Amino acid sequence: MKLRSFRYSFTIFLFAFFVNISIFAQEQKVADSLAKIYQEGNLKNSEKLELLRNLSFNEVNNLKLSLKYAEELIALSTLEKNYLYLHRGYFQKGNKLRLLGDLNKALDAFFKSEEAAAKAKFSIGQGTANSSIADVYSVMGNSQNAQIYYKKAIKLLRNTDNAVGLASALLNAGDEYSKNKKYDLALRYFKESGEIFKKANYPSGTAYNLGNIGMVYAEQGKDALAKKYISEAIKMLEELKDYYAISDYLTYMSDIYLKQNDWTTALNYARRSLELAIRYGLKDQISNSNLKLSELYQKAGNTTESFKYYKNHIAYRDSVTNLKAVQQMADLRTDYEVSQKQSExxxxxxxxxxxxxxxxxxxxxxxxxxxxxxxxxxxxxxxxxxxxxxxxxxxxxxxxxxxxLPEETAHELKQNGKVLAKKFESVTVLFSDFEGFTNYAEKLSPEKLVESVDYYFSKFDEIMEKYDLEKIKTVGDCYMCAGGLPFATEDHACKMVHAAFEIAKFVSDSKKNNPLDHTRFEIRIGINSGPVVAGVVGTKKFAYDIWGDTVNIASRMESNSEPGKINISENTYELIKDAFDCDYRGEIEVKNRGIMKMYFVNNCKYKTI
Missing domain, CATH: 1.10.12 (Lyase 2-enoyl-coa Hydratase; Chain  A, domain 2)
Incomplete structure (x- = not known):
């Protein structure tokens, strides 16, 4: 069984969450929202660079459109002589071309990405670019070049703080050595990779590492160890719902039992692999599982069943390699002809x-x-x-x-009938929610539930007005606000923390002096600071909103907070550390974000407002 597919998706995942410093979560709805902003124009070139980078990354439904955004990012970066964004543009181009199956052009893009990262003195970018170059060479079957560029990537990443990126490169390099039967060297790389993943509390990497070690032991004939490690990997991946990898590992377990002449168990594992692949539409794994079942029935002398599964293997193999591309081309041509006829x-x-x-x-x-x-x-x-x-x-x-809407935004809407999106370089965003709100919602009537939420949120609104902050929106029990917009201020972070303390105190006092006897909430608060894009979307039921990685991280700060606590990011801490006493919580694993530093705010050192 080949592991190229494992490394392929794993490397892209790591790049998305550890190399790009301030990206949006990779969701199609984000790309759709940003596309509207981009189409409206009126952006500075510096804003276009960031917007194009995020468009290329988040556009997942249309690879060709994503590639177009990457090309535009490359052109604008070249014009602006901005090598950091030039590196990012070529890296996104390489990723899209690799997904489209054009490995030669993908390789060229990754080489240019590495050159631009070097000019920008961006070591992490150089490391990930070299790792991607190695991945492509590995897929192309050029093991010698793959090993050379994995070594370059590892050397560069050792001198950065991107621990998970280094662990990924080590894992992929070990896989390459395993492929070439250099098992001792592969295990050495896997061991180091596993230690880094474990220290970073990164379960996906740990699971792949265990599975790869198990497959090396299987190749060495150490079946007991192989079963132990692969079984552990499967258990972890089931918790992570990574069915792509589980299907392949089940096929490998089938190989192990077949070598032990346990045909029945081998057949059961192969069937489990096929069932899982079919359930989640994993065509590559469906093809591999059918091939394994064909081999098993052939060894059992059942040529009828063997031929049936072999035909299925060929059908899915061809659909993966050929039919998808052919169908896409046919669809494009049909769409063009239909549009021409419709125009007439x-x-x-x-x-x-x-x-x-x-x-x-x-x-x-x-x-x-x-x-x-x-x-x-x-x-x-x-x-x-x-x-x-x-x-x-x-x-x-x-x-x-x-x-x-904010006064300035309302005036612009009345004057022009629309509001142009604006980027604010420094804004502080707060999220709060009530602990155990779902349980309250189940027990209270809808009328009492709305009455309870209104009691708290009305007071929050007063606090926002007191500190000249902007309420953005509420969703269920979540309250979102921001400081530093629509007019930039120097003290937005301090104002937001003062407001957070008042919110927390009001909720705490309400446990004793709440006229609504049916509600006693605990509140969690999270704050982050950084750049955002703000504006009004749509033409009906106008709503002022903000977007950006700063917003996403603020939400993560809230979900990682504790009842009655104010949890802030490192970005906000740097803005308020002289005015407030904070406790460092350490580096905490954040969903879809990796490792992030967090702080609890204790009290104010001196009056700032």
């Missing part, structure tokens, strides 16, 4: 409609002249009568709009 039909229909409109217009023109004079008189009287009502409603509408 639309032009003919439009001409027909125009002629009909002209005929009808001539017939009603005379009637309109008469009605116009009468209508103007009636309209004059109506307008005069309703002007007062309109003015009153306008004032009421303006007041409501100011309750929804």
């Amino acid at each position: 039909v639309d032009l003919l229909n439009q001409g027909k409609r125009n002629r009909q409109i002209m005929a009808i217009s001539s017939a009603v023109s005379a009637a309109l002249v008469f009605l116009l004079a009468f209508g103007m008189y009636r309209r004059y009287k109506f307008i005069k009568k309703t002007n007062v009502i309109i003015e009153e409603e306008k004032n009421r509408s303006d007041h409501l709009l100011l309750n929804i």
Whole structure:
């Protein structure tokens, strides 16, 4: 069994979460939102660079569109002579080309990515680029070059703080040596990789490491050790729901039992692998599992069953390597032909409609002249009568709009009918939620639940107004606000922490002096600081919102906080450390973010506001 597929997805995953410092979570909805901002234009080149980088990374549904964003990022980075973004552009281009199966062009892109990272003096980027170069060479079957570039990647990453990136490169290098039957060397690399993953508390890497060690032991004939390590890997991966890897490891367990002449157990493992692959639509694994079952039935002398599974293997193998690309090309051509034909039909229909409109217009023109004079008189009287009502409603509408949007944003919306997205370089974002809210929601009636949430959030709104902070939105029991926008301020972080203390105190006091006897909440608060993009999206039910990695990290700070505590990121700590006493919590594993430093804020050293 080949492990190239393991390393392939694993390396991309590591790059996404450890190399890019301030990216959005890789979700299609993020790409869709950013695409609207990009299409509106009116962005500085520096803003376009960041936007294109995030568009290329987050666009997962359309690889060709993602590749287009990467090409635009490369062109703009070249124009701006910004080597850091040039490195990122070429790296994204390489990733997309590799997914599209164009390995030669992907290799060229990764080489250019490494060159740009070197000019930018970005060692982590050099390391990951070299690791990706090695991966491509490995997939192409050029083991000699793969080993050379893994060594380069490891050497570079040893001099950075990217521990998980280093562990990944070591794991991949060990896999390459295992492929070439250099088992002792492979185990040495796996051992170091495993220690780093364990220290970093990175379960995915630990699971792959255990599985790879098990497969080396299987190749060495140490079946007991092989079963032990692979079984541990499967157990961990089941908890992580990484079914892609589990399917392959089950196939390998089938090999082990087959060597021990335990045909029945080998068959059971192969069947489990196939069932799992079918359940989650893993075509590559479906192909491999069918091939393994074909081999097993052939050894048992059951040629009918063997031939059936072999046909399935060929069908899925071809669908993975050929049919997908052919179908994509066919779909593109069909879409083009349909759009061309539709354009012709639309032009003919439009001409027909125009002629009909002209005929009808001539017939009603005379009637309109008469009605116009009468209508103007009636309209004059109506307008005069309703002007007062309109003015009153306008004032009421303006007041409501100011309750929804910041004053500057509301004015821009009234003047232009839309609001251009703006980037703020330094903003502080706060998230809070109530501990055990779901349990309360199950026990309280909807009316009492809304009454309870309104009691707390109304007070939070008063606190926001006191510190000149901006309430962004509420979702369920989650309250989100920001400081430093729509007007930039120097003390937004300190203001936000003061507000957080008042929120926490109000919730704590409400346990004793709450007029609503049915609610006694505990609150968790998380804060982060950094750049965001702010604006209004849509054309109905306007809502002012903010986007960016700063927002995502603030949410993670809240989910990793504790009841009654204010948990802040390292970014916010650097802004408030002189004014507030904080406890360092250490480096904590954050979902979809990796390792992050966190601090609990204890009290204020001196009055800052």
